[in-house]
Amino acid sequence: MSVSDARLAQIAARHAEIEARLASGTLEGAEFVAASRDYAELEPVAKAARAVVSMREELTSLQALGETDPEMRALAEEEIASLKAELPEAEHKLSIAMLPRDSADARPAMLEIRAGTGGDEAALFAADLYRMYERYAAEQGWKIEMVSANANELGGFKEVVANIAGTGVFAKLKFESGVHRVQRVPVTESGGRIHTSAATVAVLPEPDEVDVQIDPGDLKIDIYRASGAGGQHVNTTDSAVRLTHLPTGLVVIQQDQRSQHKNKDKAMQVLRTRLYDLRRAEVQGAEAEARKAMVGSGDRSERIRTYNFPQGRVTDHRINLTLHRLPEILEGPGLVELIDALIAEDQAKRLAAMDS
Numbered sequence: 001m002s003v004s005d006a007r008l009a010q011i012a013a014r015h016a017e018i019e020a021r022l023a024s025g026t027l028e029g030a031e032f033v034a035a036s037r038d039y040a041e042l043e044p045v046a047k048a049a050r051a052v053v054s055m056r057e058e059l060t061s062l063q064a065l066g067e068t069d070p071e072m073r074a075l076a077e078e079e080i081a082s083l084k085a086e087l088p089e090a091e092h093k094l095s096i097a098m099l100p101r102d103s104a105d106a107r108p109a110m111l112e113i114r115a116g117t118g119g120d121e122a123a124l125f126a127a128d129l130y131r132m133y134e135r136y137a138a139e140q141g142w143k144i145e146m147v148s149a150n151a152n153e154l155g156g157f158k159e160v161v162a163n164i165a166g167t168g169v170f171a172k173l174k175f176e177s178g179v180h181r182v183q184r185v186p187v188t189e190s191g192g193r194i195h196t197s198a199a200t201v202a203v204l205p206e207p208d209e210v211d212v213q214i215d216p217g218d219l220k221i222d223i224y225r226a227s228g229a230g231g232q233h234v235n236t237t238d239s240a241v242r243l244t245h246l247p248t249g250l251v252v253i254q255q256d257q258r259s260q261h262k263n264k265d266k267a268m269q270v271l272r273t274r275l276y277d278l279r280r281a282e283v284q285g286a287e288a289e290a291r292k293a294m295v296g297s298g299d300r301s302e303r304i305r306t307y308n309f310p311q312g313r314v315t316d317h318r319i320n321l322t323l324h325r326l327p328e329i330l331e332g333p334g335l336v337e338l339i340d341a342l343i344a345e346d347q348a349k350r351l352a353a354m355d356s
Contacts, residue, residue: 003094005056008049015039015046041101048094055090059083096347104205104280105171110147110273111162111203116179118197121186123156125307126199128330129180130160133173135332142166147266148256154187161270163206170205175318175342177203178302184309194310198303206269207276214272220244223260243267250274314338319345 018039021027027035059080066076113129115122137144143165150158164173181198189195222242240255241263252274254267306315307326314329315322321341328334 002091003049003052003098005053008053011042011046011049012053015042018042045094045097048090048097051090052087052094055083055087059087095351105174106168107170107205107207108163108165109170109173109203110206110270111144111164111173112159112201113157113161114159114200114202115157116198116200118182118195120152120154120156121182121189121195122197122199123152123158124154124187125180125182125197126157126160127155128182129199129201130157130162132330132332132335133162133164133176136335137164137166139332139336140166140169140172142169146256147270148254163269170203172339172343173203174205175339175346176201176304178304181303181306182309183306204273204277205280206273212272212276212279214245214268214275218246220246221264239263241267243271245271245275248275248278250278316342318342 018035021035022032022039062076062080062083066073066080069076111130111133113126113133115126118125134144145163145165147161147163149160152158179198179200181196183194183196185192186195186197220243222244223238224240224242225238239258239260240253241260243252243254243264244250250271252267252271254263254270257263257266304316304318306317307330308315309326311324312326313322313324314326314334316338319341321338323329323334323337325334325337329338
């Protein structure tokens with residue numbers, strides 16, 4: 001998709017306008033925050049646009065030089081050939097930068113992993129996935145904090161929920177939502193047979209408090225005694241909290257913290273995120289058909305990836321990509337290649353949709 005000179009001029013003018021407003025010192029509070037956000041979003045587009053403008057102007061100058069100065073023609077033609085080879089890549093980078101952004105891309109995310117079919121083995125796999133995302137987050141310089149966990153006796157997770165904060169968290173992790181399948185010999189299997197188990201991953205963008213206002217009258221709050229692992233204290237105080245959001249029927253249970261107050265705060269955070277996800281789904285409902293053409297719809301019932309231990313491979317079924325680097329992927333660093341491939345495929349399909 002080639003961008004016109006007029007559009008390039010518009011980008012430069014808009015960038016200069018926001019820059020001048022920020023430098024004026026007249027913006028305060030919400031206005032300053034909004035302008036700063038606009039500037040941050042436009043900066044990579046403006047940078048890519050400047051590169052294209054510079055190359056196009058240089059190309060025009062060299063072509064004119066070659067026509068007016070016969071002695072410089074050979075040198076000019078060499079430079080022209082080089083620029084013509086580089087310009088399409090610069091224009092492609094600009095097109096990618098100009099793609100509409102998901103408003104949630106820059107947000108932190110809530111990661112939810114639940115064991116599916118496979119009993120204890122599925123719970124162990126859920127724990128493997130959590131460690132994979134934990135290590136990937138560390139590689140990215142993100143902060144990950146466990147919100148709640150329901151562990152089994154073998155060290156697996158029936159369910160685990162965590163917050164992940166940092167730059168571009170949701171943009172990079174949103175394609176991880178779906179069913180992850182594992183094929184391996186379980187540690188619980190004495191006969192050495194390969195079993196297939198599954199875990200469900202959900203990555204939800206976290207809203208700010210102002211994005212989701214919850215009417216206290218819409219909440220039913222139950223306080224009760226926590227159960228399960230956690231020591232004597234957990235079992236002797238009424239610290240567990242169950243929130244029921246009456247309009248939607250959403251239920252959140254939090255008992256990992258020792259204080260009722262902390263459990264309520266964590267439960268509200270989880271509820272707010274799930275309500276935000278519901279509203280996003282409603283807004284995007286009209287775009288559902290278009291989203292099916294992209295890399296996965298984020299549907300948690302969609303099988304997206306298989307981790308095959310006997311063959312040491314990981315296959316992402318949405319883009320038919322198989323990597324024979326299973327240990328490295330589960331260790332975190334190898335996940336970078338998978339996620340980058342998913343992002344590139346999504347960008348390519350959205351560009352094609354804009355061109356058609």
